[in-house]
Amino acid sequence: MTGASLVVTDLRVEFSGFVAVGGVSFDAHPGEVRFLIGPNGAGKTTCIDAVTGLTKATGSARLGQTELLGKQVHKIVRRGIGRTFQTASVFDELTVLQNLDIAAGLHRRSVSLLRARRGIDPSIERALEETGLTGELTTPAGILSYGQKQWLEIAMLLVQDAKVLLLDEPVAGMSQDERTATGELLQRIAAKRIVLVVEHDMDFMRRFATRVTVLHQGKVLSQGTVAEVQADPQVQEVYLGTADAITEA
Numbered sequence: 001m002t003g004a005s006l007v008v009t010d011l012r013v014e015f016s017g018f019v020a021v022g023g024v025s026f027d028a029h030p031g032e033v034r035f036l037i038g039p040n041g042a043g044k045t046t047c048i049d050a051v052t053g054l055t056k057a058t059g060s061a062r063l064g065q066t067e068l069l070g071k072q073v074h075k076i077v078r079r080g081i082g083r084t085f086q087t088a089s090v091f092d093e094l095t096v097l098q099n100l101d102i103a104a105g106l107h108r109r110s111v112s113l114l115r116a117r118r119g120i121d122p123s124i125e126r127a128l129e130e131t132g133l134t135g136e137l138t139t140p141a142g143i144l145s146y147g148q149k150q151w152l153e154i155a156m157l158l159v160q161d162a163k164v165l166l167l168d169e170p171v172a173g174m175s176q177d178e179r180t181a182t183g184e185l186l187q188r189i190a191a192k193r194i195v196l197v198v199e200h201d202m203d204f205m206r207r208f209a210t211r212v213t214v215l216h217q218g219k220v221l222s223q224g225t226v227a228e229v230q231a232d233p234q235v236q237e238v239y240l241g242t243a244d245a246i247t248e249a
């Protein structure tokens with residue numbers, strides 16, 4: 001395992017006196033597919049919003065030696081922290097390649113962007129291969145399948161050389177095959193990067209998580225391997241009676 005880890009310590013977020021995240025700590029290392037799960041309103045997205053600078057927070061979120069809290073959103077992006085949202089945010093009317101070119105442009109000057117347009121940038125080629133989108137280069141993003149749109153978003157983060165990928169419900173709305181392909185993609189990506197997945201889909205979590213943090217009402221309820229959190233009576237209690245019961249086969 002190489003590279004810096006993401007270490008979140010005592011993270012707190014309040015909205016007009018309402019404590020959405022009340023002292024959450026967890027870490028994520030390159031080489032693992034880390035999951036953040038919990039019932040609706042548990043504070044999962046707010047944690048990601050805080051780490052990416054979209055929401056004010058106290059505590060600490062460090063990537064290696066660098067404190068992220070308090071930095072502006074674009075500076076956090078430049079540090080290599082990338083995220084996706086619950087709804088894919090690609091340019092529907094542009095092709096897959098055009099979307100990736102725009103993503104790559106974030107880190108390049110206009111001259112090198114012009115040069116890159118004469119051929120496909122190697123970073124884009126690698127991202128296309130990694131996400132299985134090589135055959136869709138000229139396809140308008142708007143007509144991609146739901147799964148392919150999510151993969152395009154991930155490819156855009158890879159092109160930007162994100163070292164940390166924070167993915168908010170990446171498999172919501174996907175077919176079973178797309179879920180499996182996405183899980184395998186995340187495992188490949190995680191070999192060299194930090195991948196943190198916020199997810200409701202328990203089956204997906206069980207298949208692909210290396211470690212899990214369970215949030216409930218803004219606090220950490222349980223942390224550990226899939227087997228450890230599944231065996232935790234507190235976790236079972238929170239999920240008991242829901243369609244997503246954590247111990248379901």
Ligand SMILES: Nc1ncnc2c1ncn2[C@@H]1O[C@H](COP(=O)(O)OP(=O)(O)OP(=O)(O)O)[C@@H](O)[C@H]1O
Pocket residue numbers: 015018020038039040041042043044045046047
């Ligand atoms: N901007 C905001 N202003 C006020 N309250 C907010 C805001 N954003 C989130 N909240 C509240 O904070 C709590 C945590 O929300 P959050 O979206 O982080 O939960 P979540 O675990 O991601 O839930 P879900 O799985 O439903 O997306 C919820 O009670 C939510 O209503």
